[in-house]
Amino acid sequence: MDNAMVIENLSKAYPGFALSEVSMTLPRGSIMGFIGENGAGKTTTIKLILNMLHRDSGSVRILGKDNIKEEKAVKERLGVVLGDLNLPETMNGLKINSMMSGIYPGWEEDVFFSNLERFGLPKNRKIKAYSRGMKMKLSIAIALSHGAELLLLDEPTSGLDPIIRDEILDIFLDFIQDETHSIFVSTHIVEDLEKIADYITFIHKGRIILSEEKDTLLERFVILKGPKEGFAAFESSELIGYKEKRFGAEAMAEAKVWRKKEAGAAGLVADPVRIQDIMLYYVKGERI
Structure with missing residues (x-):
């Protein structure tokens, strides 16, 4: 068993x-x-x-x-x-x-x-x-x-x-x-x-x-941060919990999606994700 x-x-x-x-x-x-x-x-x-x-x-x-x-x-x-x-x-x-x-x-x-x-x-x-x-x-x-x-x-x-x-x-x-x-x-x-x-x-x-x-x-997702225009490289469905900030935006995405989009996503950086981040982005975030 x-x-x-x-x-x-x-x-x-x-x-x-x-x-x-x-x-x-x-x-x-x-x-x-x-x-x-x-x-x-x-x-x-x-x-x-x-x-x-x-x-x-x-x-x-x-x-x-x-x-x-x-x-x-x-x-x-x-x-x-x-x-x-x-x-x-x-x-x-x-x-x-x-x-x-x-x-x-x-x-x-x-x-x-x-x-x-x-x-x-x-x-x-x-x-x-x-x-x-x-x-x-x-x-x-x-x-x-x-x-x-x-x-x-x-x-x-x-x-x-x-x-x-x-x-x-x-x-x-x-x-x-x-x-x-x-x-x-x-x-x-x-x-x-x-x-x-x-x-x-x-x-x-x-x-x-x-x-x-x-x-x-924890390896599956990343947190993306940077200028709002950098997120134009993504479809809405590719981002989880998109949030606009005063000086930019941030969202969670699957790491494999980020790897495909990184070259065209000017100014964005990827940070590691934590369990709490996953909850917050799914529950409180928005779509583009």
């Missing part, structure tokens, strides 16, 4: 919004970053993956299993972190261990307490005394303590300071080192994905705009 998750033509319609034929593949042993603006469909996709919503059409296979027909088996091998901890504030590590051992057949007490120690979380301290960073680490410790092979994470580093964020990213990288574990992470903090992601999937207005290897993606 080469893929941790395969989503095909997943759709869900609401009044005023539709998730339309979402498809993506997460290979085993890798991390996929799921990006898009607020309201793009990220949360709806995650809820459909977890069967928290009824889909209109499409399929989701996790670790080779259908997430509806074999839901129990799937969730036993899936570690989920969805923002808030959602545990009573009076609980501590000891009580959480007792509760989780009754929920997950594969719960590993020694692994859980080892994770608490590794993350600097006192097992006797109540959750209400934890900082936001500690609560996120606790969520991750739980997700890592029942034999999960795939982590599904929604904004795991949001609101955390850079040092704690970096610690959590190291935890994720350690998790996939054996090349059988995988991570699907939805986040607005695209700088984190530039550090850890192997694949990027970008959703916009309920549709997948692109889903591919991060390095390939």
Whole structure:
């Protein structure tokens, strides 16, 4: 089995919004970053993956299993972190261990307490005394303590300071080192994905705009800047997110298009692209 998750033509319609034929593949042993603006469909996709919503059409296979027909088996091998901890504030590590051992057949007490120690979380301290960073680490410790092979994470580093964020990213990288574990992470903090992601999937207005290897993606596009007349060498369809500035213009284009047009595009220069640039030019840019 080469893929941790395969989503095909997943759709869900609401009044005023539709998730339309979402498809993506997460290979085993890798991390996929799921990006898009607020309201793009990220949360709806995650809820459909977890069967928290009824889909209109499409399929989701996790670790080779259908997430509806074999839901129990799937969730036993899936570690989920969805923002808030959602545990009573009076609980501590000891009580959480007792509760989780009754929920997950594969719960590993020694692994859980080892994770608490590794993350600097006192097992006797109540959750209400934890900082936001500690609560996120606790969520991750739980997700890592029942034999999960795939982590599904929604904004795991949001609101955390850079040092704690970096610690959590190291935890994720350690998790996939054996090349059988995988991570699907939805986040607005695209700088984190530039550090850890192997694949990027970008959703916009309920549709997948692109889903591919991060390095390939970053090599695929360039940012063009220069005088407005330099862009006359391009067809409108060849530019993504054209923006006129006070002293010129800029746009994103595929690198292969730039190579063909460079000689006739007087005064334009090409800069490397970042993940955030791709989002901004697709979402906020205009056409010529």
